[in-house]
Amino acid sequence: MRLATYNIEWFANLFDRHDELIADDSWSGRHDVTKAQQIEAIAKVLTAIDADAVLVVEAPNTGKSQNTVRALQNFAEAFDLRTSEAVMGFANDTHQELALLYDTRVLTVRHDPKDGGQRAPRFDQVFHIDLDIDSTEDQVKFSKPPMELAVETKAGERFRLIGAHLKSKAPHGAETRDAAIRISIANRRKQLAQAIWLGRRIKAHLAADEQVILMGDLNDGPGLDEFENLFGRSSVEILLQSGVFDPHADTAFRSEPGERPSTARFYRPQDRGYLEALLDYIMISDGLKDRRPDWRIWHPFRDPACRDAQDLHAALLTASDHFPVTLDIEL
Numbered sequence: 318m319r320l321a322t323y324n325i326e327w328f329a330n331l332f333d334r335h336d337e338l339i340a341d342d343s344w345s346g347r348h349d350v351t352k353a354q355q356i357e358a359i360a361k362v363l364t365a366i367d368a369d370a371v372l373v374v375e376a377p378n379t380g381k382s383q384n385t386v387r388a389l390q391n392f393a394e395a396f397d398l399r400t401s402e403a404v405m406g407f408a409n410d411t412h413q414e415l416a417l418l419y420d421t422r423v424l425t426v427r428h429d430p431k432d433g434g435q436r437a438p439r440f441d442q443v444f445h446i447d448l449d450i451d452s453t454e455d456q457v458k459f460s461k462p463p464m465e466l467a468v469e470t471k472a473g474e475r476f477r478l479i480g481a482h483l484k485s486k487a488p489h490g491a492e493t494r495d496a497a498i499r500i501s502i503a504n505r506r507k508q509l510a511q512a513i514w515l516g517r518r519i520k521a522h523l524a525a526d527e528q529v530i531l532m533g534d535l536n537d538g539p540g541l542d543e544f545e546n547l548f549g550r551s552s553v554e555i556l557l558q559s560g561v562f563d564p565h566a567d568t569a570f571r572s573e574p575g576e577r578p579s580t581a582r583f584y585r586p587q588d589r590g591y592l593e594a595l596l597d598y599i600m601i602s603d604g605l606k607d608r609r610p611d612w613r614i615w616h617p618f619r620d621p622a623c624r625d626a627q628d629l630h631a632a633l634l635t636a637s638d639h640f641p642v643t644l645d646i647e648l
Contacts, residue, residue, distance in 0.1 A: 318423065318470065318648045321368035322480075322532040322597055324581070324639035329378045329412045331356055336377065336388035338395060348584070350635055358635035360396040363418075365629050366615060366641050370419035370426070370468075371400055372480045372532045374597075374639075379408040385416050393418060404428055406464030406480070407441040415464040415480045415533070422471070426478075429467035437517035440465065444514045448506045457510040460484065463533075465518070474648045476605070477522050481515060481533035483552060484508040508537060512552030516559030523560050523602055531561055531600040534639065553598070561600035564612055565642075569595050580614050581639045599644040611645040 327346025333339055338356055345355040363371065377388035389403040398418070404426050405416040419426055432439040440462040445454045464480040484507050515531070522529050537552045553566050565578040580597035584590075601610060617623050617633040617640065624630055633640055 319366070319368040319643055319645050320370050320372075320478075320530065320532065320599060321366050321641050321643045322372040322374065322534070322599055323362070323366075323641040324374035324482075324534045324597060324637060325359060326375060326637040326639065327355075328359070328373070328375055331359075332377050332383065332388045332391075334382045336383055336391055338392065347635070347637075354635055356392075358632040359637075360392075360398075361628060361632035362615070362636050362641060363398055363400070364396065365626075365632075366643055368400065368643060369423045370417055370478075371641075372464075372478075373416050373418060374480070374482050374534045375413040376405070376416040377414065378412040379405070379414055380412075385414045389416055389418055402426075404466065406430065406466075407462040409459075409461050411460055413461060413482065415461060415482055417464070417466065417478070417480065424471070425469045427467050428464065430465045431518065431521070433518060433521050437514060437521060440514075440518075444510060446510050446513065448510055455506075455510065457507060457514065459511060463515065470648045472648070476528040476530055476648070479515070479518070479529065479531045479533075481531065481535065483511050483515075483534070483536045508552050509550075509555065512537075512555040516555050519556070519559040519561060519602070523604075528604045529561060529602040530605070530644075531556065532598070532642075534597050536596055556600060561602050562606065563598045563600040565595060565614065566598060566600070578614055579616060579619065580642055583638055597639055597642045599642055601644070601646070605646065605648075608647040609645075613643045613645075615641045615643065 330346045331352050340353045340356050342351045345352045347355055377385050379385040385405045386403040393401045399420045400418040402421045403416050403418050405414055406428050430439050440459055444457040448455045461482045466478040468478045469475045484504055519529050535553055569577040578595050579593035581594045583592045585592055615623050617630045
């Protein structure tokens with residue numbers, strides 16, 4: 318079985334108010350890329366990875382007239398993808414939803430959120446935690462509540478799949494250096510709280526003898542900013558300590574700068590260069606390590622097959638600023 322996570326930048330911009338594709342020459346949200354070009358590139362990438370299930374991070378919007386599931390299923394139908402069914406969790410107000418496209422011949426999937434009370438409430442509720450040791454509880458909410466799914470394979474294997482998109486640490490809206498520092502610290506504090514919340518949910522599933530796969534864009538990794546040392550650990554470390562494993566994260570924590578895996582590539586206009594970062598993960602619980610798991614980052618420059626396949630190489634660069642991560646596992 319192959320599972321994938323893929324953050325598709327500005328995916329929502331490619332659909333009209335009725336969830337139909339806008340396949341024309343108008344500009345997409347990506348720089349110098351038309352909607353038609355991005356649509357074709359996304360379809361090429363999804364066809365190439367050929368996953369049994371794909372977590373779509375920044376999926377199309379659900380709102381007054383739009384519906385994430387309908388949009389994704391329209392996309393799958395337009396390109397004859399075998400992942401023809403979609404499921405999502407709690408809708409949010411960001412126009413960046415979390416949803417799973419999957420092959421119904423391989424998997425049975427349903428949204429199955431759990432409530433662990435005050436210690437680990439349901440992901441659309443409020444988490445209370447004292448983050449700065451001031452004897453005052455902070456109230457934390459997810460702007461994009463994680464999607465918690467109950468999954469069963471055709472062979473009868475069951476596991477919990479959690480799709481997540483954690484809070485970005487970027488100081489959006491800051492007009493001064495001091496404001497940027499304040500916002501960055503506040504954002505990292507919130508992101509760490511979200512990781513603790515997720516970690517407690519993972520531990521609860523493991524305590525119930527359930528296997529867990531956590532996928533998505535965690536917006537964090539080792540050494541990504543100077544505030545990591547201020548708090549002592551990253552959100553990725555918090556999640557790994559909850560009982561899940563990802564080899565790319567493990568490699569990144571052990572390697573020197575410049576040698577780390579990368580799942581995203583962002584243009585820096587100030588120096589006309591690119592920033593590479595490890596942001597996207599597929600973490601599995603220890604009970605799945607004996608299922609011959611094999612991870613792959615579909616990086617257009619670092620993965621030899623992606624680099625050498627001209628059409629796929631171009632599609633990966635056109636479709637999004639993130640690249641898919643896949644996990645092949647015997648389930």
